[in-house]
Amino acid sequence: MTISNVLAVNRLLLRPYLAHARCVIDATVGNGHDSAFVLHHAPHLQYLFCCDIQAQAMESSQRKLAAIDTPAQIYRYEMNHAYVLEDFPLAVDVILFNLGYLPGGSHALHTRTEDTLRACTAGLQALRRGGVLSVVSYPGTAAGAEEDRALHAWAQALPQQKWHVARVRMPNQIHQPPCLLFIERR
Numbered sequence: 090m091t092i093s094n095v096l097a098v099n100r101l102l103l104r105p106y107l108a109h110a111r112c113v114i115d116a117t118v119g120n121g122h123d124s125a126f127v128l129h130h131a132p133h134l135q136y137l138f139c140c141d142i143q144a145q146a147m148e149s150s151q152r153k154l155a156a157i158d159t160p161a162q163i164y165r166y167e168m169n170h171a172y173v174l175e176d177f178p179l180a181v182d183v184i185l186f187n188l189g190y191l192p193g194g195s196h197a198l199h200t201r202t203e204d205t206l207r208a209c210t211a212g213l214q215a216l217r218r219g220g221v222l223s224v225v226s227y228p229g230t231a232a233g234a235e236e237d238r239a240l241h242a243w244a245q246a247l248p249q250q251k252w253h254v255a256r257v258r259m260p261n262q263i264h265q266p267p268c269l270l271f272i273e274r275r
């Protein structure tokens with residue numbers, strides 16, 4: 090167990106939710122590392138929905154996930170997560186966003202603030218009671234800093250009666266380290 094960075098903290102926080110999760114959405118599947126973590130830690134998982142706008146990410150994540158033995162059904166959407174999440178038909182246990190650009194891919198294909206806010210807003214509506222939405226943001230680039238600020242403002246405005254909201258930062262790390270936003274439906 091370690092809290093060496095927010096990705097590690099995110100995984101620590103996610104584990105108890107994944108332990109009984111049946112439906113999970115990875116809104117930014119990228120190379121599939123987060124989805125693989127889900128498959129390894131969600132023994133009751135029935136559905137995993139994976140989204141990304143890039144064919145390169147869909148192929149890379151498919152290769153990674155194909156190596157994992159799981160009874161869960163995996164659905165892939167090569168499209169904007171905002172469209173996938175709007176009016177999502179199932180109650181979802183866990184929704185993951187890991188923002189920014191695809192490691193090893195084009196830096197120009199960064200997540201966009203407008204789509205991220207739209208998708209997170211829709212994602213909250215899809216969560217079942219006790220479900221969580223987790224967002225890792227990367228304020229180290231101009232686009233990432235704008236997205237992180239907008240997410241923070243958005244999360245601050247969520248009514249306390251409905252949502253538990255936690256924000257994790259690593260204040261002694263250099264170079265604008267990533268931040269975590271963790272939101273639980275009460």
Ligand SMILES: C[S@@+](CC[C@H](N)C(=O)[O-])C[C@H]1O[C@@H](n2cnc3c(N)ncnc32)[C@H](O)[C@@H]1O
Pocket residue numbers: 116117118119120121122123124140141142143146168169170171187188189190191192198199200201204
């Ligand atoms: C930091 S990577 C995700 C890392 C990934 N979760 C993993 O474990 O490898 C961010 C991903 O978000 C994707 N992305 C950007 N905008 C998107 C959008 N509107 N909808 C879905 N995916 C998007 C990028 O193509 C990129 O693959």
